[in-house]
Amino acid sequence: MPELAEVEYFRRQWDIGIGHRVLKMSLHPRKHLFRGTDTAALRRSLIGVRLLRSEARGKRMLFFFSDDNWLGLHLGMTGKLRVESANFRPAKHDHLVLYQRDRALVFTDSRQFGRVQFHHGKDEPVWWNSAIPEIASASFRRAFFEAFLNRHGKAPIKAVLLMQPGFSGIGNWMADEILWRAKVLPSKITRSLSPKERAAVFRATRFVARESLRLMAPDLSDPPKNWLIHERWRSGGKCPRDDTVLRRARIGGRTTAWCPRCQR
DNA sequence: ACCCCTGTTCGGCG
DNA sequence: CCGCCGAACAGGGG
Numbered sequence: 001m002p003e004l005a006e007v008e009y010f011r012r013q014w015d016i017g018i019g020h021r022v023l024k025m026s027l028h029p030r031k032h033l034f035r036g037t038d039t040a041a042l043r044r045s046l047i048g049v050r051l052l053r054s055e056a057r058g059k060r061m062l063f064f065f066s067d068d069n070w071l072g073l074h075l076g077m078t079g080k081l082r083v084e085s086a087n088f089r090p091a092k093h094d095h096l097v098l099y100q101r102d103r104a105l106v107f108t109d110s111r112q113f114g115r116v117q118f119h120h121g122k123d124e125p126v127w128w129n130s131a132i133p134e135i136a137s138a139s140f141r142r143a144f145f146e147a148f149l150n151r152h153g154k155a156p157i158k159a160v161l162l163m164q165p166g167f168s169g170i171g172n173w174m175a176d177e178i179l180w181r182a183k184v185l186p187s188k189i190t191r192s193l194s195p196k197e198r199a200a201v202f203r204a205t206r207f208v209a210r211e212s213l214r215l216m217a218p219d220l221s222d223p224p225k226n227w228l229i230h231e232r233w234r235s236g237g238k239c240p241r242d243d244t245v246l247r248r249a250r251i252g253g254r255t256t257a258w259c260p261r262c263q264r
Numbered sequence: 265a266c267c268c269c270t271g272t273t274c275g276g277c278g
Numbered sequence: 279c280c281g282c283c284g285a286a287c288a289g290g291g292g
Contacts, residue, residue, distance in 0.1 A: 002270065059271080077269070077270070078269090078271095114271085171271070177276050254269095255268085
């Protein structure tokens, strides 16, 4: 599931555990999810400390605990965060469970393309630190956008929208939504977009990011009825603007849907 | 059985 | 060295 707004939704699920200590923990160190992570240190350090706050940047999340402990989570393709009761027993794909007195904070990820990272220290972890602007914030500026497009001029615009260092939090359906709103063909080589098309992509990027956050992050509710997402997987799905049957192809390594009439 | 998948990383190639 | 592309990762679902 997880793109920008869904990540924000899942991050908030653990808010109820803020201010409370972790009493015990369940995890399976050999799982792909923990690749490159010192799970022994994670276990040793997190038990007994308090969850203090969390933050999301694009598709990444950081949970900050007392005594300088930092937990980074990425949901990959199938990750989810939720809360269960304190006597919860983990099922097959509940790979990380933090038990507090009154609840269990659960990270589930069947496919394990997600990731768990851990850091202990005064300063925030290097893997968290970044100058990448959040798209829904004022720091996502036109100059940054233009420079990023220039740097990736040879790739199709769809592939560029999926690059997290430039479009933090954008995933496959949001990229299609953006290009549909901007009326730009996903396979168009970025260098060949006109200034007007670039401006339209910039505006649509901010619009889709802000609107999906506003509407979906509180409760994972559906995007507005007239968005492309509702049509993109249905065979025979139609353009919400002009009813043209959508086309589909693999672009930027991902299945892409677009309207052949309004996107050129 | 076979093909699909809202993500990231890495090796090969130009 | 840079940047683009396809494959691989692991598992469930149609």
